[in-house]
Amino acid sequence: MTAARAWSARPFRWVWAASGLSLLGSEIGDLAIPLLALLTLDASPGEIASLRLAQFAPFLLLTLAFGVLVDRMGRRRLMITADLGRGLVLLTVAAAVLWWTLPVGWLVVAAFALGTLTVLYQLADFSFLPQVVPREALADANAKLSATQSAMSLAGNGAGGVAVQVLTAPFAILATAGSYLLSALLLRRVRVDDPAPVAEAGQPRGAWRQTREGIEFLVRDRVLRALAGEAGTWNLFNEILLLGLTLHVVRTFEYGAAALGGLLMVAGLGGFLGAWLSGHATRRFGYGRSLVATLAVGNTIPLALGLAQDGSVAALLLYAVVLTTSGFAVGLANAQAVTVRQLITPAPLRGRVNGAYRFVSWGMVAVGASLAGVVTTVWGPFAAILVGAAGTTVATLWIVFSPIPSLRDLTE
Template sequence: MGRDFRRLFAGTAISALGSEISELALPLLAILTFQATAEQVGLLRAAQFLPFLLLTLYAGVLVDRVRRRPLMVAADLGRFVVIGAVPLLGWAGMGMEPLYLLVFLAGAGTVVHQLADQAYLPTLVSRDQLLPANGRIAAAQSGAELSGQGIGGLLVAWLTAPFAVAVDALTYLVSAIAVAGIRTPEPRPVRRDGTRLRQEVFEGIRYLAGSRLLRPLVGEAATYNIAYQVFSIALLLWLARDLRLSPVVIGVVLSLAAVGALGGALAGAKISARYGFGPTMLVTMAIGNSAPLLLFAAPDRGAGVAVLVGAVFLVIGFGTALANVHNRSLRQSAVPDEIQGRVTAAYRLVSWGTLPLGSLAGGYLAASLGAYEALLAGAVGLAAATLWVAVSPIPRLREAPAHV
């Protein structure tokens, strides 16, 4: 893997660092600065992920129609501007409504960037290098998560949430500079004369629906994302509002997921080579998805809560990161390059398009049932998501197949 892969690797890691800072800083900004209710925190998350529902299919067509590197740079610069405007709301004492809009626009940039990023990687590495390359990228993201949530908690505690979000904005600028430095020639996109936009939009959906391996992946992802939004919103409210843990403690505890994820991502290729692609994916997915069930044993108060939550996130990080490396590698190897963007878009539409629903459900359940009860409901949903893959052909795979 050459210098240009390292540039993409650096851009991904830096962007992930900012996103992790923002993942904690934005809801804490709403809770601590704007005095947001549980429903408003759910609406904020819904605004962040609504672009995945509304824009993903059209963004996939865009990714397949134009060169992907300039598109990634433009998306990074757009997020730099939009997220950079968020702290101004806190400093100006404005309400939640403008925050919803800015978060929505940032989410639109994320949709385009992530689709282009995943479709672009096969341009820089050969298909037999996808698993180790994705492992390195996942390790970089895990390292960012390891420091990002902890740094986010420290910045919120020491310098306020608006300043933490301002740091996040700068990371997108640095990511844009790193990706702009890639010099590997990118193949010209395949022109599809006479093909209507609507036909191209639905081509990715047809391919996804017709694949016996991709269907269970997208079913698992959709179920997981709904449940995780319920779980994460309720968890944050439970820790910050009910248990009154400090932002620093919350950030450190949640960042333990990245410790496990770093190990899982780095070990992915070796474990898969020994035990097989499919079995490794299923077992690690089951471990990561079922770990939140341990919170049924959470004590009411005291340091034991933080220790247990930290242990849960450590296990989540290991299992989920290793499973996701295999998930992403399978999708990249099984899909022809000329429709990577559209198939990834269809996958994201179904899987990430459920995030606004999960966010709204998380806010509603936390308000109506209580934060702890809502997070337990989310934990059950996370464990159930594994069933999609367990009953599919995926566990029988020894390696990732090509173009199924």
């Protein structure tokens, strides 16, 4: 498989461009919305945690149901609907902040709506990509999308931090809305067969029975189960770490919003490099060994954040090195894990199995947001950083005690 295979499919180029814009908007919004609440609406740590909980609660509440929906409807249509919906929600938020008074409670409602539409988009996107590129180009396509995701994280967090610092959060949110609307326009140009999947003979017809089929497939497969367990554990504790880091940096460092944006920007750079080199690492060392070694370093190094608590330049540089290294590990792991999941899962089950996977992995972000509010309120932001770093270290054990270390090729 060569790198040209994915690019040779014109529909993939449109999907790649739309995905890049959508991801850019997500990254700017993920930084701008909490900073809007913190700096403009004077929200408390508990309210910030509630905001994050509302944003990720749909991964717990709606992911399984949306998995069934994705397996019943055209995936491209669902992606366009989700992009248009997110753009309109953010336009409403920006207008309310600029011309009226926006209570934090209404921002929480908007965050829940954004999270709901993001769940729909991500589930449909996962199932739609195998319709856009041939099977042999799938790993290359996912590597490119993962590298783009990291690049957009790099650009989005940097741009978001600067925009909030210079232009204020409402204008950063307007930019986010525009990116979603442009993404929807690009997806309309994708010309591939996208029929609503037809139920196969013998396939369960009830929504709950179909949902259970996806859950059972995930639980039975040892590779999928390990990947979901690692992702869920990491997401839970990383959410605690992230809230602690956000509050600590904004309150401790000069030009706190810009400093936070810069730190998330270098983390995105690490993720970009990891995704870009993931194919080389797999060919050189094998998928399993490269993944275990990378996660052993990347999931453990956040413990080094506990070495500096002041607002000095040295502390900021230490944070940058730690987040870059951790980002590299996440970028490498994600690029290959998505392909493994797509290859293992039969096409008629992709929406439901991915829904079950997201329920476990991203649903833990909502749990982490709840715990983050408690930890930061009781013990303070720096304690949340330490608790989160300890938890991400444990996440690697899911991969160590699974069949994954013995895998050399993604298609095994």
